[in-house]
Structure formats: C-alpha cells, structure tokens
Amino acid sequence: MRCPIEAGNEKTLMVALAAGTLTPAEQETLERHIDECAGCRRLADEQKAVWSALDVWTVPMVSEDFDQRLHARIAVEARRSWWKRQWDSLSHARFSWKPVLPVAAACVALFGVFLVRNPVSLGTSQKAPTTVIQTQDAQKVDVDQVERALDDIDMLNQLDAPATAPHSSPAGS
Amino acid sequence: MNANRFAAAVVVAGGLFWSTARAQEPEQSAPSAAPHRQPGEPWSPLDQLERLRQMNPDQRERLLERLPPERRANIEKHLRNYMSLTPEQRAHLREQYETFRELPPDKQEAFRRLFGRFLNQPPERQELMREEFQRLRHMTPDQRLERLNSPEFHYRFQPNERDIIWRMVELLP
Numbered sequence: 001m002r003c004p005i006e007a008g009n010e011k012t013l014m015v016a017l018a019a020g021t022l023t024p025a026e027q028e029t030l031e032r033h034i035d036e037c038a039g040c041r042r043l044a045d046e047q048k049a050v051w052s053a054l055d056v057w058t059v060p061m062v063s064e065d066f067d068q069r070l071h072a073r074i075a076v077e078a079r080r081s082w083w084k085r086q087w088d089s090l091s092h093a094r095f096s097w098k099p100v101l102p103v104a105a106a107c108v109a110l111f112g113v114f115l116v117r118n119p120v121s122l123g124t125s126q127k128a129p130t131t132v133i134q135t136q137d138a139q140k141v142d143v144d145q146v147e148r149a150l151d152d153i154d155m156l157n158q159l160d161a162p163a164t165a166p167h168s169s170p171a172g173s
Numbered sequence: 174m175n176a177n178r179f180a181a182a183v184v185v186a187g188g189l190f191w192s193t194a195r196a197q198e199p200e201q202s203a204p205s206a207a208p209h210r211q212p213g214e215p216w217s218p219l220d221q222l223e224r225l226r227q228m229n230p231d232q233r234e235r236l237l238e239r240l241p242p243e244r245r246a247n248i249e250k251h252l253r254n255y256m257s258l259t260p261e262q263r264a265h266l267r268e269q270y271e272t273f274r275e276l277p278p279d280k281q282e283a284f285r286r287l288f289g290r291f292l293n294q295p296p297e298r299q300e301l302m303r304e305e306f307q308r309l310r311h312m313t314p315d316q317r318l319e320r321l322n323s324p325e326f327h328y329r330f331q332p333n334e335r336d337i338i339w340r341m342v343e344l345l346p
Contacts, residue, residue, distance in 0.1 A: 149218035150251035
C-alpha cells in the first residue's frame with residue numbers, strides 16, 4: 001500500500017478508519033501500513049483520541065420549558081427601544097484600536113504644527129470682526145471705515161471740479 | 174505594520190495641511206509704506222484707505238472676499254477711481270476729506286443727503302451746480318452772500334438747485 005501521507009488522502013482514511021466505514025479489506029491493509037509507518041500511526045492515534053473524547057462527552061439535556069423561555073426573551077428584545085439595541089450591538093461588537101491610534105497621533109501632530117504656524121490667528125479669531133483683517137505688521141484695516149471714506153472721497157471728488165467762467169444758461173433751460 | 178500606518182497617516186495629512194497653510198499664509202512682500210504713527214494710535218480712515226491702496230491684489234482679495242457682492246463692487250469701483258488719480262489729486266482730496274471729517278457727524282450726514290439730492294439732478298445741471306459750489310467756496314463770506322443774493326444766481330438756478338447749493342456751502346464753506 002502506498003503511504004496515505006504521500007498520497008495526500010491520509011485525513012480521509014484516518015477518519016474513515018476511526019468511524020469504522022472502511023471495508024474489511026481496506027481496514028486490514030491500512031492497519032498493516034500503520035504498523036510499519038510512524039507518521040500514519042501518529043495520525044491514527046490522534047484521530048482515535050478525538051473520537052474517544054467525543055464518545056465520553058455527554059450532551060446536556062434541554063429543559064422542557066426551553067422553547068417557552070426562548071420565545072419570551074425574543075419578545076422582550078423586540079420591545080426594547082432601538083437605541084438600546086444599537087448601543088448593545090456597538091458595545092458587544094469587536095473593536096480594534098489599531099487603526100485609531102495612528103490617525104489620532106497624526107491629528108495631534110498636525111494640530112501642534114498648526115499652533116506653531118498660526119499662533120495669533122487662533123487666539124484672535126473670535127474677537128476680530130469679520131471685516132477687519134490683521135496684516136503681517138499688525139496693522140488693521142477696517143473695511144467699514146474704508147468703505148465710508150471711499151464713499152465720502154468719491155462724493156467730494158465729484159463736487160471738486162475746477163471753477164470756470166460763469167455760464168449764462170438760465171435755470172431750467 | 175502599525176509604524177508604517179502611522180507614518181503614512183502623518184505624511185498624507187501633513188501634506189494636506191501644508192498645502193492648506195500655504196494658501197492661507199500672508200504675503201511676504203507686503204508694502205511697508207504706512208504713515209508714521211505712535212504705537213497704539215488708532216488708524217484714521219485715510220490711513221486705512223492708504224493701507225488698502227498699497228496692498229497687492231491677493232491681500233486686497235482676502236480682505237474683500239467676505240463682503241456681499243454689491244458692497245465689494247462699490248468699494249472696488251471707488252478704489253479704482255481713487256487709485257487712478259495723480260498723487261497731487263489724491264493729496265488734494267485727502268485735504269478735502271480731512272476738512273469734511275472735522276464736521277460734526279450730523280452735519281456730515283446732512284451733507285451726504287444734500288449730495289444725494291444733487292445726484293438726482295440732470296447731468297448738465299449737476300455740472301452747473303458743481304461749478305457754482307466751487308466758485309462760492311473760493312469766495313469770502315461777504316462775496317458769497319452777495320453772490321447768493323445776486324440776480325444772476327437766481328437766473329441760473331431753480332429754487333431746488335439754489336437750496337442745495339446754499340446748504341452745501343453753509344455746511345462745507
């Protein structure tokens with residue numbers, strides 16, 4: 001017999017041997033090979049151990065009112081508010097900090113750089129009116145005042161024509 | 174693996190931040206021809222107007238970009254007119270404006286209302302009224318009174334026009 005490990009069907013044969021589903025001829029052939037092959041013997045022993053453990057394990061008995069209590073719990077769950085169900089699903093979900101930590105560290109680093117580059121604007125942003133800017137040399141320009149000044153200067157400019165010789169055109173002509 | 178993720182997050186976010194910060198940083202070539210003043214002394218509207226005039230287009234854009242379109246167009250139009258004047262004309266207008274600014278606020282407002290009435294006149298009448306206003310301003314008080322009571326003045330101007338000229342000269346002789 002060719003070694004099952006070399007043939008690649010050792011799992012199938014060992015399970016079949018433990019389950020007793022091989023034909024008498026196949027079982028005899030395999031058992032003779034196991035006597036000679038240490039690798040197959042080890043596999044056969046492990047499979048037997050598994051089957052022995054399964055034989056020892058006893059399934060716990062289900063109580064008679066199991067179905068009633070299960071349906072009662074389902075009904076209670078259905079009556080809970082949606083946000084409690086969402087919260088439970090979140091709190092019981094598997095959460096990993098792995099992707100959060102690099103992003104948080106990057107945000108902290110960026111915030112630090114931002115503070116270094118803009119030390120003034122952060123502190124004065126809430127005090128300054130929207131129409132006032134602070135230029136590089138701390139000189140402020142109030143747009144409202146400039147706008148009024150421009151209006152007045154334009155007014156004065158329109159009235160500021162050089163005086164010429166009196167016209168003789170009468171009123172309303 | 175975590176170190177690689179952290180480095181990638183920092184590099185990507187840092188690049189975004191750097192490009193944003195560069196777009197917001199002030200111009201390095203800001204002109205420094207602002208008028209001399211004592212530290213802490215408030216800027217007059219003319220000083221601020223001069224500052225606005227000396228700004229480069231990018232700085233001016235940042236200052237005006239938050240304004241409503243109508244206000245912005247008004248400021249830009251008046252600023253263009255002001256910047257198109259010769260230095261001598263600007264100096265003359267600054268003197269006129271300083272004189273106007275010395276008026277009490279209620280008289281300033283009254284003058285602006287009179288200018289509004291002036292603008293409601295036909296262009297050819299505006300020209301005559303402007304010339305008369307300038308001629309009267311160059312007269313002594315006695316000459317001015319004589320002129321205002323002269324038949325020529327009554328001949329040339331309608332009652333509404335005379336009222337505007339008279340009041341304007343009274344407010345800003």
